[in-house]
Amino acid sequence: MAHAIEVAGLTKHFGPVKAVDDLSFTVDEGRVTGFLGPNGAGKTTTLRMLLGLVNPTSGSATVLGQPFPALRDPVHTVGAVLDGGMLHPGRSGRNHLRTLAKASGIGSQRVEELLQLVALADAAHRRAGGYSLGMRQRLGLAAALLGDPKVLVLDEPANGLDPQGIRWLRDFLRQLASEGRAVLISSHQLAELGQTADDVVVIAKGRSVAQAPLQDIMSRARGGGVRVAGPDVRRLGDILYQAGARVSGDPTQITVADRTGEEVGRVIAEHQLVISELVPIGASLEDVYFELTGGGAGGPS
Structure with a gap:
């Protein structure tokens, strides 16, 4: 077409x-x-x-x-x-x-x-x-x-x-x-x-x-991932880290930078973990824009 x-x-x-x-x-x-x-x-x-x-x-x-x-x-x-x-x-x-x-x-x-x-x-x-x-x-x-x-x-x-x-x-x-x-x-x-x-x-x-x-x-942009909180969040973080995920945070809340909410949800269900919050962290279009262009300018528009 x-x-x-x-x-x-x-x-x-x-x-x-x-x-x-x-x-x-x-x-x-x-x-x-x-x-x-x-x-x-x-x-x-x-x-x-x-x-x-x-x-x-x-x-x-x-x-x-x-x-x-x-x-x-x-x-x-x-x-x-x-x-x-x-x-x-x-x-x-x-x-x-x-x-x-x-x-x-x-x-x-x-x-x-x-x-x-x-x-x-x-x-x-x-x-x-x-x-x-x-x-x-x-x-x-x-x-x-x-x-x-x-x-x-x-x-x-x-x-x-x-x-x-x-x-x-x-x-x-x-x-x-x-x-x-x-x-x-x-x-x-x-x-x-x-x-x-x-x-x-x-x-x-x-x-x-x-x-x-x-x-x-x-x-494809950096800065996405999910934020997770709840009683079993520390165990979840250990499981994801051992599987190669980029995990940061503390015993009450973690950020998983390179997994989608669906992927993390599957791990939670598989291991029967108790989680109270699972929130996507999306990169903004501004983040993507500056990542791709470097924030620089060119010649005449």
Whole structure:
């Protein structure tokens, strides 16, 4: 099955600076893919090459099997928000969308539907120049969805959103993916992506350092394990240690760094131990991110 987005060997030089270096990844329909990397890692440059705004030095980037400039119906194929979306500050939110819709042959009814969908109906008559950053982000999302596209490419869509707005965005993007769309999100909201993304692509200095389902990346990260407490916890610790597990703690509570809750639970049941607490200790997405990237930056973003 063809991928909704396919980046293959993508490379971009800006003079002596290699902003993107032999980057490859895919995005599939029905999934939200988080695109992570430090500032300057090459994320925005990659998205601009995908959308035909920057020519690659080598390699390719396609949407539904075609380079963006070759798409016969781009408005109904891919929607994008870069830099919060471009708008005329003197136009109302409604007129901004109507202008874009008219240029694409889309009726005004779609504009009204989208204003409701992104929770801007009450502010649609106001000048967009007076919108908060979060409102401008939602207006950009509405513009990206005008053509009801199959693919969405969003650069930092959570910028400027308060916690309630971030939760709204998470539910909104999950709904779009459930409808069969492919959603690619570049973001620094690491904790939020941990609750939103199905897959993660991590880059550093223009190169890929990881691409996998989010749960696979989390399970490989250091810092996980389980915390166990109860009357027989000391005996449990001895059994696990003898089996080669990494165990630390005291006679009342232990941490097992390299076993899942299910694995520890089996040992408890096998030896009929009395345990009062068994709590997973998951590494956060931030932990994984900094472990993979080293916390460093690259060149131009």
